Amino acid sequence: MVPTDFLTLSGRYVYGNKTIMDTQAISTNDSRSDIELMEAVFRRESDAIQEIYKRYKSSLCTVIQNVLHDDVETDDTLNDVFLQLWDNADRFDPAKGLHGFLVTMARRRALDRLRRRIAYRRATDRFEAELQANSDEPRVRHFEPANSDLADLLHGVIHKLPIPQQEVINLTFFEGLSQREIAARKSIALGTVKTRLQLAQKKLFDHLAPVQAMI
DSSP states (O other), X not given: OOOSTTOEETTEEXXXXXXXXXXXXXXXHHHSOHHHXXXXXXXXXXXXXXXXXXXXXHHHHHHHHHHHOOHHXXXXXXXXXXXXXXXXXXXXXXXXXHHXXXXXXXXXXXXXXXXXXXXXXXXXXXXXXXXXXXXXSSOOOOOOOSSHHHHHHHHHHHTTSOHHHHHHHIIIIISOOOHHHHHHHHTOOHHHHHHHHHHHHHHHHHHHHXXXXXX
């Protein structure tokens, strides 16, 4: 089970069910080498990973911040690094040193998060642009989200719409139908399709705007 002791919330330690650490244990950790600490992490000793966190938090934050330039994402990424260290302690190579091992993980985690942020921005920009192109012709081409996470986000937003509005959005952007084709398939007036699409657009813009503000 992954310990919660070393996790951070806005840069603070959260010690799970423990509020006070044994003074002797802290002293022992301070005197141990990186290799000894990693051997203890491999044995699932949470005090050891706390000591590693204290030793390398500052330098790892610098590495991550230089990529992301965001305090909250830096904190989240740092947390991910130590979760990964806990789960993959057996991959540590003593010959390469712990600091280099952690820096490599931190940089990769930060770059993954940056790529994900860029993918979200590009896809939401594209989705909004296609929402604005609400004329009947030319028809909207089939919309494909950049990744599964974004697909989940967009489908989650769409599912907040009333059912009739969900239908016109899905038929327009995910099946590529024109408004006339939608009207024919659903046996409704073309004006009804246009109205539902316009109402759906406004609600989707309202939901997507906060997402863009965070990425």
